[in-house]
Amino acid sequence: MNSIAACDQCGHDYEPTDLLRGLCPACLFAHALPDGDSVSDAAWADGLSGVRFAPPKINDLTPHFPQLDIRELAGQGGMSAVYRAHHPHLNRTVALKVLPKEIAEIQGGAERFKREAQTLAQLSHANIVNVYDSGQAGPWCYIVMEFVQGPNLRQLLGESKLATSDVLRIVSGVCDGLQYAHDQGVVHRDVKPENVLLDCAGHVKLVDFGLAKLLNPPPSSDSVTRTHQVMGTPYYLAPEQAETPANVDHRADLYSLGVMMYEMLTGELPLGHFDLPSQRIGSDPALDAVVLQAMSKDPHRRYQQARDLQRSMTSPPTVKPMSGKAKTRPRWHGVVNELILSACSLVTALAACFVLMGLPAESRYDSPERPSTRNSEEIRAPATARANLHARFRAVGKRVGMSLPLFVISFLLSRVNVSSATQWRDLSPVQNLCVPVLVTAYVVIGFVVLIGPGLLILLFESLPLIADLGHWSAFGRTIAESDRNSIVTPYWFRVYGVAALTSASWCMLLASVLRTRPNLVRRLLHPSDDHTTAVTARTASYSVGATLLLAGLLLLYAVRLAEAP
Amino acid sequence: MKHPADHTPLQSPRGFRTTHWSLVVSASADSREALEELCAVYWPPLFSYVRRLGYNDAEAEDLTQAFFTRLLDKRLLALADRDRGRFRTFLLTALRRFVVNEWKHQTAEKRGGATRHFTLSTPGAEQLVAADVTTNLTPDRLFERNWALVVLQRALDELESEQRTAGKGESYRALVPYLIGDADVPGYDAVAKQLGSTSAALRMLVVRNRKRLGELIRCEIRKTVGSDADVDEEVGQLFRSLQS
Numbered sequence: 167m168n169s170i171a172a173c174d175q176c177g178h179d180y181e182p183t184d185l186l187r188g189l190c191p192a193c194l195f196a197h198a199l200p201d202g203d204s205v206s207d208a209a210w211a212d213g214l215s216g217v218r219f220a221p222p223k224i225n226d227l228t229p230h231f232p233q234l235d236i237r238e239l240a241g242q243g244g245m246s247a248v249y250r251a252h253h254p255h256l257n258r259t260v261a262l263k264v265l266p267k268e269i270a271e272i273q274g275g276a277e278r279f280k281r282e283a284q285t286l287a288q289l290s291h292a293n294i295v296n297v298y299d300s301g302q303a304g305p306w307c308y309i310v311m312e313f314v315q316g317p318n319l320r321q322l323l324g325e326s327k328l329a330t331s332d333v334l335r336i337v338s339g340v341c342d343g344l345q346y347a348h349d350q351g352v353v354h355r356d357v358k359p360e361n362v363l364l365d366c367a368g369h370v371k372l373v374d375f376g377l378a379k380l381l382n383p384p385p386s387s388d389s390v391t392r393t394h395q396v397m398g399t400p401y402y403l404a405p406e407q408a409e410t411p412a413n414v415d416h417r418a419d420l421y422s423l424g425v426m427m428y429e430m431l432t433g434e435l436p437l438g439h440f441d442l443p444s445q446r447i448g449s450d451p452a453l454d455a456v457v458l459q460a461m462s463k464d465p466h467r468r469y470q471q472a473r474d475l476q477r478s479m480t481s482p483p484t485v486k487p488m489s490g491k492a493k494t495r496p497r498w499h500g501v502v503n504e505l506i507l508s509a510c511s512l513v514t515a516l517a518a519c520f521v522l523m524g525l526p527a528e529s530r531y532d533s534p535e536r537p538s539t540r541n542s543e544e545i546r547a548p549a550t551a552r553a554n555l556h557a558r559f560r561a562v563g564k565r566v567g568m569s570l571p572l573f574v575i576s577f578l579l580s581r582v583n584v585s586s587a588t589q590w591r592d593l594s595p596v597q598n599l600c601v602p603v604l605v606t607a608y609v610v611i612g613f614v615v616l617i618g619p620g621l622l623i624l625l626f627e628s629l630p631l632i633a634d635l636g637h638w639s640a641f642g643r644t645i646a647e648s649d650r651n652s653i654v655t656p657y658w659f660r661v662y663g664v665a666a667l668t669s670a671s672w673c674m675l676l677a678s679v680l681r682t683r684p685n686l687v688r689r690l691l692h693p694s695d696d697h698t699t700a701v702t703a704r705t706a707s708y709s710v711g712a713t714l715l716l717a718g719l720l721l722l723y724a725v726r727l728a729e730a731p
Numbered sequence: 732m733k734h735p736a737d738h739t740p741l742q743s744p745r746g747f748r749t750t751h752w753s754l755v756v757s758a759s760a761d762s763r764e765a766l767e768e769l770c771a772v773y774w775p776p777l778f779s780y781v782r783r784l785g786y787n788d789a790e791a792e793d794l795t796q797a798f799f800t801r802l803l804d805k806r807l808l809a810l811a812d813r814d815r816g817r818f819r820t821f822l823l824t825a826l827r828r829f830v831v832n833e834w835k836h837q838t839a840e841k842r843g844g845a846t847r848h849f850t851l852s853t854p855g856a857e858q859l860v861a862a863d864v865t866t867n868l869t870p871d872r873l874f875e876r877n878w879a880l881v882v883l884q885r886a887l888d889e890l891e892s893e894q895r896t897a898g899k900g901e902s903y904r905a906l907v908p909y910l911i912g913d914a915d916v917p918g919y920d921a922v923a924k925q926l927g928s929t930s931a932a933l934r935m936l937v938v939r940n941r942k943r944l945g946e947l948i949r950c951e952i953r954k955t956v957g958s959d960a961d962v963d964e965e966v967g968q969l970f971r972s973l974q975s
Contacts, residue, residue, distance in 0.1 A: 173911070178973075178974050180973075185880075185884045185887075186880070186883060186884060186887060187887065187907045187908075187910075189907070189908070189910060189911050190911055191879065191880055191883050191973045192970065192973040192974050193911035194883055194887070194910060194911055194944065195879060195882075195883055195948060195966075195969065195970050195973050196970065197910075197941050197942065197944050197945030197948065198886075198944070198945040198946075198948035198949050198952070198966050198970070199945075199966055199967065199970060238782075238783060239783075239868065239869065240783075240785060241869075242869055250785060313785075315785045315786075316785075316834060317831055317834060321827075321831060322831060324827075325827065325828050325831040325832070326828070326831070326832075366834070
C-alpha cells in the first residue's frame with residue numbers, strides 16, 4: 167500500500183511513484199493545459215458535478231473495520247458505497263456497504279440504512295443477497311453482505327440484447343426472490359435492473375433493499391418514502407407508489423418487474439404509447455400478456471403474487487425450448503422468411519447463372535478453331551480444349567469485368583441492408599424479409615462473380631478426365647446451333663444445374679462457417695452486432711443452400727431424363 | 732499535419748508517431764506493429780479497470796490479455812468509427828463489451844483456452860496500477876486517472892531521454908522536483924552551486940522543461956484522439972481525472 171501525500175502546490179492527495187519521480191501528477195499534467203492554466207476551480211467543480219457524495223476513502227474506513235481487509239470500491243449507489251473486502255477469518259470475499267456521512271446526516275438516512283440491514287437479515291433466500299453482519303463502526307453505518315461477482319442487469323442490458331430465454335430465466339429468479347420477500351412481509355419497492363445482480367453461475371440476486379417497506383409500517387416510513395421519490399428512477403415506479411405512497415403493497419414490485427421485463431425484451435422502457443414486445447421484436451405474443459398484466463395501472467388487475475407471474479410465464483405453451491435457432495421469433499416469422507428467402511435466392515441464383523455462365527460456351531463458340539457445325543454428341547479432344555483455354559480465360563475476364571458494376575451495386579445494397587439487420591427486431595416484417603433476400607443476392611452474386619467462374623473453368627477442364635461419368639462429359643463442351651437461340655435446351659439446363667449446385671455448396675460452406683465461427687459474421691457484417699445476426703445469416707445460408715442443392719439436382723436429373731435414349 | 736495556431740508546432744519527439752490513432756489504424760499495411768505499440772502502452776488502465784470490476788489479479792490479466800489479443804487479431808480497430816472519438820473511449824467501450832461477453836461465455840461454460848499472442852509488458856507499469864487498490868474511485872474514473880498517469884509517464888520518460896541525448900541529463904535530474912507548478916521554487920542557488928551554473932540559467936531551464944513537458948503530453952494525447960480539435964478537451968478531461 168503506497169502512502170498518500172498531499173501536494174504542496176495544488177493541495178490534492180496523490181500517491182508518489184517512481185514512475186512520475188514522486189511528483190504530483192495533476193501539477194505535472196497542468197503544463198499541458200491550453201494557455202498553461204493551472205488548476206481551475208471551475209474545472210474541478212465540473213469534474214465533480216453529478217457526484218452526489220464522495221465515497222468514504224478506504225483509509226478512513228480501515229481503522230473501524232479491523233475484522234475486514236477492505237480491497238476496493240466496488241460500486242456506488244444513490245445512497246451508499248459498496249466495497250469489496252476480504253474476511254480473513256471466514257476466508258471469503260464480502261461486500262461492505264457503507265453509508266456516507268453526507269447521507270447519514272440527511273434526515274432519515276441512517277434510519278433507512280439500519281432498516282435495510284434489519285430487513286435483509288430477515289430474508290434468507292438464494293435469490294436475495296445474504297447479510298452477514300451490520301451495525302455502526304465509528305462514524306459509519308455498515309452492512310456486511312454476500313459479494314456477488316458479476317454484472318448487474320443494467321450493465322448486461324447496456325451491452326447487448328438478451329435472448330428471450332435469458333429474460334425468462336432472470337425474471338423467474340427475480341420472481342422467486344420477490345415471492346419469498348413478500349411472503350415475509352417485505353416489499354422491495356425499488357425493483358430495477360441496477361438492483362438485480364447476476365453472479366458468475368448466472369444466478370439472480372436481488373440487492374438494495376434500502377427502500378424496502380415492511381407491510382406493518384413503522385411510523386417513520388412516510389418521510390423515508392418522500393426522500394425515495396426524489397432520488398429513485400421514476401420509470402419503474404408503480405402508479406400507486408407516486409400517488410399514494412402509504413398504500414403501497416407487494417404488487418408495486420410486480421409492476422416494476424413488468425417494466426423491467428419489457429425493457430429486457432425490447433431494450434427500451436415502455437413510455438407513452440409503447441409497442442408490445444411481439445410487435446417490436448417478434449417475441450412470443452404470450453409474453454405480451456404477461457408484461458401487460460404485470461404493468462396494469464390498477465393493482466387489482468395485476469398478478470397478485472410473484473409466483474402467478476412466474477407461472478404464467480413458464481407455462482408450457484408460452485415458453486420455447488432453451489435451444490434452437492428460432493427461439494426468439496414466432497414460428498411463422500421464420501418460415502415465411504425462409505420461404506421467400508429461398509424463392510428469391512433461387513431466382514437470383516438462376517438469373518446470375520444465366521448472365522454469367524453462358525460465358526464459356528459463348529467464348530468457345532466465338533473461337534476461331536470452332537468447327538462451323540456441331541451436334542450435341544460431339545466431344546472435342548482435350549488438346550483442342552486446352553488450346554482454347556486461354557481464349558476462354560480472356561472471355562471470362564471480360565465477362566467478370568462487365569458484371570463488376572452489377573456486383574458492386576448488389577454489394578452496396580446488401581451491405582446497407584445487412585447493417586440494418588442489426589436492428590432486426592426493430593424492422594417491419596417487409597423490411598425484415600428484404601434484408602435476407604438482399605443478403606442472399608449479395609452472397610450468391612458475389613460467389614458467382616468472384617469464385618464461380620474460376621471453379622467452373624476448373625470443372626470444365628477436368629471433365630475430360632471424368633468423361634465416363636455419363637452425360638457430365640458433354641457439359642460445357644458442346645453447344646448446338648439451336649442452343650444459341652433458345653435457352654430452354656438441355657445445355658442451358660445443365661448450366662443452371664451446375665450453377666445451382668456450386669452456389670449451394672457455397673451457401674452450405676458459409677452456413678457451416680457461421681455455425682462454427684459465429685463471431686466471424688459479426689466482424690463481416692457489423693462490428694457491434696449481436697448473436698441474432700449470426701443465427702439469421704446461418705439460417706439463411708442453410709435454407710438457400712438446401713434450396714439450391716435441390717434445384718440443381720432436379721435440373722440435372724431432368725436433363726438426364728430428357729436425353730435418355 | 733496542422734497544429735493549433737496558439738501552440739508552437741510540436742517537434743516530433745524521437746520514436747514518437749504523431750499521427751492520430753485513426754491514421755495508424757487506417758494504414759493497414761504496417762499498422763499492426765504501431766497498434767501493438769499503442770496497446771502495449773495503454774494496457775495498465777484497462778487492466779485496473781477490469782480488476783476494479785471485481786476480478787482478481789490473475790483473472791484480470793487474463794481478460795485484458797485476451798481482450799488485446801482479440802482486438803489485434805480480429806482487426807476490431809479497423810472497424811472502429813475512426814472519424815470521431817478517442818482511442819481511450821473506444822478501448823473502454825470495447826473492453827466493457829468484451830468483459831460482458833466473456834462473462835456470458837463463462838456462465839455458458841463455453842470459455843475456451845484461446846491462444847494468447849499479446850504480452851502485457853511495459854516496464855514499470857505494474858507499479859502504476861499496483862497503487863489503485865487504495866483509491867476509492869469508480870472503475871470509470873479510475874480508468875481515466877490511470878490513462879492520464881500513463882500519458883504522463885510516457886511524456887516524462889520522453890523528456891528525460893531528450894535531455895539525456897542533449898547532454899543535459901544531470902541538470903535535468905537535479906531539476907526534476909521543480910517541474911511541478913508555475914511558481915518559482917526557492918532553492919535554485921544550492922542546485923546551481925552543485926551543478927556549477929547560475930540560478931538564472933537554471934530557472935530558464937526549468938521553464939523550458941515545463942513547457943516541453945506540456946508539449947510532450949499533448950503530443951502523446953494527439954495520438955489517441957480523432958482530431959487536433961479534441962486535444963484540448965482530452966487534456967482537460969484527463970487533468971480533472973487526476974485531481975480527484
